[in-house]
Amino acid sequence: MRARVFVTLKQGVHDPAGKAVQGGLVSMGYEEVQAVRIGKVFDIELADGGPEAVVRSRLDEMCKKLLANMVIESFRVELL
Amino acid sequence: MRARVFVTLKQGVHDPAGKAVQGGLVSMGYEEVQAVRIGKVFDIELADGGPEAVVRSRLDEMCKKLLANMVIESFRVELL
Amino acid sequence: MKTGNDSPITPEVVAQHGLSPDEYQRLLDVLGRLPTFVELGVFSVMWSEHCSYKSSRIHLGRLPTKGPRVLIGPGENAGVVDLGDGYAACFKMESHNHPSYIEPYQGAATGVGGILRDVFTMGARPVALMDSLRFGRPEHPKTRALVRGVVAGIAGYGNCMGIPTVAGETRFDRSYDGNCLVNAFCCGVVPSDRIFLGTTGSPGNKVFYVGAGTGRDGIHGATMASTEFGEGSEEKRPTVQVGDPFQEKLLLEACLELMQGDAIVGIQDMGAAGLTSSSVEMAGRGGRGLLLRLDQVPMRETGMVPYELLLSESQERMLIVIEPGRESEVFAVFQKWDLSVAEIGEVTDDGVWRCTWHGEEVAAIPVAVLTDAAPKYDRPQQAPAPLPALPAIVDADPAARLPTLLADPDISDKQWIWRQYDHQVGTDTVIRPGADAAMVRIKGTAKHLAFVTDSNGRQVYLDPFVGTAGQVAECARNLACVGATPIGLSDCMNFGNPQKPEIMWQFSRSVDGMAEACRALDVPVISGNVSLYNETDGVAILPTPGLAMVGLYEGATPTVSAQFTEGLEVALLGQPGRGWLAGSVYARHFGFDRHGAPPPVDYATERALHDALRRLIAPGAAGAAIAVAHDLSEGGLLLALAECCMGGVGGAFDVANDAGALYGEDHGRALIAYAPQDRERVHALLEGVPSRVLGQTGGDALVVAGRSFAVTELRAVWERAFPAWLDGGTESP
Amino acid sequence: MSAALRSRVAVLTFPGSNCDADLRHAVALFGMEPVAVWHKESTLPNVDAVLLPGGFSYGDYLRCGAIARFSPIMAEVVRFAGRGAPVLGICNGFQILTECGLVPGVLLRNKALRFTCRDVNLRVQGQTTPFTRGLGGAALRLPVAHAEGNWFADAESLARIEGEGQVIFRYEGENPNGAIHDIAGVSNAAGNVVGLMPHPERYVEAALGGTDGCGVFRSLAAAIGGSAHTAATLEAGA
C-alpha cells in the first residue's frame, strides 16, 4: 500500500528558497516565472494497514507529529 | 497560470533523509512504514505564456536545467 | 485605500495589544487624543517590555558602562571597544527565547540573524558568534526536539553567513521545561574612525529601506516576547519569522560596501517591532522627526496595510539615512547585490513621527511620546523566603562519582553541537570550541580577541548578587586561561515575570552583583538585552543572566592548551579553597540543587590569579612558561583534571578523597601544567599567587584520590553521553 | 619576484560565497596574486588559474551550486577549463563544478543529515593535477565543513572515474559524509579541473591548527609559474 504526503508552507510564511529559485529562473531568461513555492513530497510504502479510515488517521498523526512542522506548514495526504 | 512540478530521486539513488524519516516513524510506533522517499514539489506562478505546448516545453527546460539534477532526479510537470 | 485605521478600539483591543488600563490612560494623557488603530499598534510595541525596558531601565543604570577603551556603550545597536592601532571591537548579546520555544529552528536562526545585523549596522564585519542555550530536563518530552531545532537553526544561519560560531554553553534544568533560552552573541571588528550610528542628521535627509521585502512575519513578536506563556499559547501563536541567511549575507556585503564611502548619515537594522522601532529609535537619537511613506515600502505579500507594515518583523531589513543627492550610490550598491531598495521618507524638523499611506496620514506621534514618555516602573521587590541550607552529604567514596558527573548533561562533551557550527570559516580561529575561551586573530595585526559566555542559573538562584558576581569572575578567569585581558561584557538578562516582587528582586540583585564584579575586575558593560516573562503557567526559569565577555590578547598566537601532554608538572593556582559544595554539580547529584549559598568571590585573589595566568601564557623570549591552563569551575578540581586528560594523556595527582576537595566550586582557582625545567620561571612569574604542585602528567590513567581511571574510559563516558541521549548513541558526534 | 611577475589567480565570488576572502589570503601567502572576480562578470581577467570558493551560493537553496552554475562568469570558466587551464572548486565550489558538469558526480546530503565541521584524513592519488603535483600518495589532514558533501555517481560512471584515475582525494579512516568509495575529491578526464570537499585554504598556517593545505597551493604555484601568462610577463620584464 502506498501513500503520498504533500507538505507545503502555510500561506504568508516566507519561502526564501522559493524566492531564490524564482530569481534564478528569471535571470536564466524565464521571465514568465512570477513566484515559486517549494514543498516536500513523501512517498510512503505501508504494510497492509487495515481499513482506509485507520490508515488515513495514522498518516494524519505522522504528519502532525513528524512530517510537517505544524507551526509553519500544512499537509495533504493521498492514498494511492 | 499555475504549474506544479514534482522532482523525485531516481530509483537506486540513496535517500538518507527518507531513510531517517522512515526510521523515525517506526521508532515512534508506526511500524507499518516500510519505506519513505522524499521529493520536492514546486508551485509555480506563471505570467500568461501563450499556447500550452509552449508553456510545457519551457517548463520542461526549466526542470532539466535547474529544478532537477538529471543525474539523480526525474521530474513531472502538471499544469493547473 | 484600506489603512487598517477603521477598526474600533475597545478595552479588549487595548488588552490584546498588551497595554494595561493604566498604560492606556497614560497613552491618552501624553498623546492628548484618542489614538488611531495604527497608532495603538505602534504604542503596543514601543511600550512593550521588549522595546521600552520599562521594568528594567532604572536598574540597568547601575551597571558600569564606561572605561578607557569604551567608544560606545549601551544605547546603540551594539557597544564598541577600542583595540588600539585604529581597530575596535563591536559586540552584543541578545535573546530569542520565546520565538525559539515556538519554532526552534526559525526562532534560533532569526536570533542569530538579528544579532549579526546589530553588529554590521555599526560598520563592523562580524568575526565571531557565540550561543548560550538553556533547555528543560533531558527527559522532558520536548527537550530533544528543541535542542535539535535550536542547534540546527543557529548552524543554518551562522554557517551560511560565513561567521564562525566559536564558543557557547548549554545547560539543562527543569525550570526551563516550558521556556528554553537562546541567547546569541556576535562580535565584529570595525575601524575605530568608521563607526556608524543609528541617527538621522539634518532635516531633509532621505530615509531608505534596503534588504528583503516586508511580509506578515512575526506581527506582534515584540509583544509576544513580553508576556508570559500559558496553556494554549502554542495554538495562538502568530506567524513565525522565517530567516533567510542568504539575503542577510548579501545585506551584510552591500552595507559594508556602501560604508566604504560617506553617503550614510545613519543606519539602523529592523529587529523587534521592525519598521516602527527602528525609525522611532533613529528619530529619537537624532532628536528629529521622520516621515515614512508606507506605500513605498517593498512588500513581499499583496494586500498589506499600514498596521501590518509597521509591526511586521520580517527579517533581513535595514533603514539608511543619507544626505539628499547621494541616492544613486545607494541604488547602485543594493542593486548590484540584488536587494530591494526604496526611498521611503525623510527626516523632518518637527520631532513628530509620521506615516502616510498613499498620501493619507495614518499616524502622527511626537517621537518623545513613544520613547521618553514610555512607562518606567520601579516595580516592587521582595526577597524570597530563605532557602534550606545544604544538608551534610554522606558519601564514602566521592572520587568514584567521577564517571557519573562526566556524563551529566551539563558537563558532558558538546561536540555534537559545535561540530554543526562552522567554527573555522574566516581562517582566523586560533582557539576552537571546547577550550575555556575561544580566540580569533585579526589578520595583519598581533591582536587576538578571546570570547567566553558563562552563566550559572543555579548559583544565581541561590543568591542573585553573589551568583552573578561569581559568573563575571568566571568569565574573566576563562579569558585569563587563554592569556587575554577582559575589555568588555555584554549581558542578556533572562528572568521571569517582573510583576512578581521576588522576580524583580532577583533581577535587581543580579544587576548589582554584576555591577560590583565588573567594577572590581575593570570590565565595562557595553551592551546587553533583557528578556522577562520567561514563565509558563506561573513557573519561572532560574534567574539567568547570560554573560558574554570579550578579551584582548596581543602578541604571537598563544600556544597554551587545556589538554595535558606527557611529562608536565601540574599545579593548582589560587587559594586551595574551602571545599564549597553548595550550588555545585556534586550537590545537585544528591538532589540538593536549591540549597545553600553559592561560593563567594574575592576580587583581589581573582585579579592576582588572572594577572599571573596572563604572565605565564605570554610568549616571552623563551616561549610561554606554561603549556596548559584550565580554570576550575563546575565540578571543581576533579572535573578540571579529568577535562585536561581528554586529549588522551593522564597523570597522577595528590588530592584527598574528600568531596569538598574534589568537587568544591570555590572561585579564584586554575590548573596549570609546565615542563619541569620551567618550574623556576613559573614560580617567578606567579609573583606570590599561591600554588601547590599536584603531580605529574603521563600515562593513560588519571590516578587521583586513591583511584585509577582509564583515560579512554573517562573520555568515552564524557563523549558519548550527549549524542547517546539525542540519537540513541548510534552515531559519532 | 616583483608583483608584476607574479602569477595571477582568479577567486570567484558568487552571492553567498563565504570562503572567497580566505582563499585570496591563502593564494597571496604562496606568492600568487589573487584577483577577485564577481559572478556577474562575463569575461575573466588575464589569469593563470580559477578558484571557486566555499560558502553557500544562493543560500544552497534548491541544491548546492545549482543556481550559481548559471552565473554569467561560469560560461567563461567552462571555456577556460576547456583550454586545459587549472580550475579548482572547494566545497561549494566543488558543488558548482559538479552542477555544471566540469567534474563528475553529485553531492548529496551527509549521511548523518547534519552539517559537520571536523578534520579528516585524506590520501592523494589518481592522475597528477595542477593542484597535486608532488603530492601523489601523500596523507593529508584537512578540515571539512559542509552539510552536503556525500559524493555519489552511478556504478558505471564510478567504475570509469576510478579506472581513469579521476579520484584525486580519498578519505582515510573516518568518512565524514557517506561519500561512495570514500571519495573526497575528483578531477575531469583531462586532470586540469579538480573539485574537493575539504578546505586546504584553512590549513596553511600553523596558528590555525595545520599546514597540510600548503601542498595544494605550492603545487598550483609551481604549475602556473611557467604558464603562458607568467612566461610572457617574465620576457617583457627581462
Ligand SMILES: Nc1ncnc2c1ncn2[C@@H]1O[C@H](COP(=O)(O)OP(=O)(O)O)[C@@H](O)[C@H]1O
Ligand atoms: N542588560 C543590559 N545591560 C546593558 N545594556 C543593555 C541591557 N539591556 C539592554 N541594553 C542596551 O539597551 C539598548 C537597547 O537594546 P535592544 O532593544 O536589545 O537593542 P535592539 O533594539 O537592537 O534589539 C542596547 O544598546 C543595549 O545594549
Ligand SMILES: [Mg+2]
Ligand atoms: Mg538593533
